[in-house]
Amino acid sequence: MVTASVIDRQSTLAAMRPVAVVFVAAVVLGTASAAAATERFVGTVSAVGPADLRFSYRSGCPVGPAQLRLVRVSYRGFDGRVHLGSLVVSSRVTRDVVSVFRRLYKARFPIRRMTPVSAYRGSDDASMAADNTSAFNCRRAVGSASGRWSQHAYGTAIDVNPVENPYILGNRVLPPAGRRYVDRTRLRGGMALEGGALVKAFASVGWKWGGRWTSPDYQHFSVSGR
Numbered sequence: 001m002v003t004a005s006v007i008d009r010q011s012t013l014a015a016m017r018p019v020a021v022v023f024v025a026a027v028v029l030g031t032a033s034a035a036a037a038t039e040r041f042v043g044t045v046s047a048v049g050p051a052d053l054r055f056s057y058r059s060g061c062p063v064g065p066a067q068l069r070l071v072r073v074s075y076r077g078f079d080g081r082v083h084l085g086s087l088v089v090s091s092r093v094t095r096d097v098v099s100v101f102r103r104l105y106k107a108r109f110p111i112r113r114m115t116p117v118s119a120y121r122g123s124d125d126a127s128m129a130a131d132n133t134s135a136f137n138c139r140r141a142v143g144s145a146s147g148r149w150s151q152h153a154y155g156t157a158i159d160v161n162p163v164e165n166p167y168i169l170g171n172r173v174l175p176p177a178g179r180r181y182v183d184r185t186r187l188r189g190g191m192a193l194e195g196g197a198l199v200k201a202f203a204s205v206g207w208k209w210g211g212r213w214t215s216p217d218y219q220h221f222s223v224s225g226r
């Protein structure tokens with residue numbers, strides 16, 4: 001009886017073990033694939049909707065809705081987590097933009113937030129103050145005496161982390177909260193730096209950096225260099 005009982009228990013264990021192993025493997029693989037799915041970079045391009053342009057576009061702007069696209073990309077927040085952001089850009093540059101943000105994602109470069117400026121009623125000041133990364137906005141160039149269109153009005157310029165990367169125009173710092181980032185030798189996350197991940201990512205697609213201007217606009221990257 002004792003022998004039979006032992007055999008029974010062994011055969012039960014023998015039968016159980018592979019099941020347990022399979023179960024554990026499934027849990028481990030399941031966790032790994034779920035993590036991989038959430039961590040994988042996403043970059044999509046679609047038509048712009050009315051809500052994306054409500055306050056950033058009006059008739060008379062140099063490009064219209066037909067020439068603009070909504071690009072959605074994964075980015076790493078300052079919280080270390082993965083977020084999905086949106087940018088309105090020219091249809092001519094969607095490939096470049098996805099490529100840039102794929103590089104930044106891989107480099108784990110932190111970005112505060114990424115929402116079309118229409119969410120800030122088209123106000124560049126409000127968008128910058130919120131440390132928002134954005135592209136298209138039908139507006140005149142800041143500090144332009146002639147009132148020429150900004151490259152943002154063509155959807156061919158992107159401002160990244162405006163607080164960490166302010167625009168320094170004489171005594172003005174845009175946004176004002178960027179004043180603590182005027183000293184570019186104090187290195188902190190999210191900054192555009194010569195030889196850094198952000199400047200290199202845009203350089204990889206031939207975009208130029210406003211940080212090299214006489215009045216440096218550290219947040220600004222554009223196709224034309226203006």
Ligand SMILES: [Zn+2]
Pocket residue numbers: 152157158159219220221
């Ligand atoms: Zn800009």
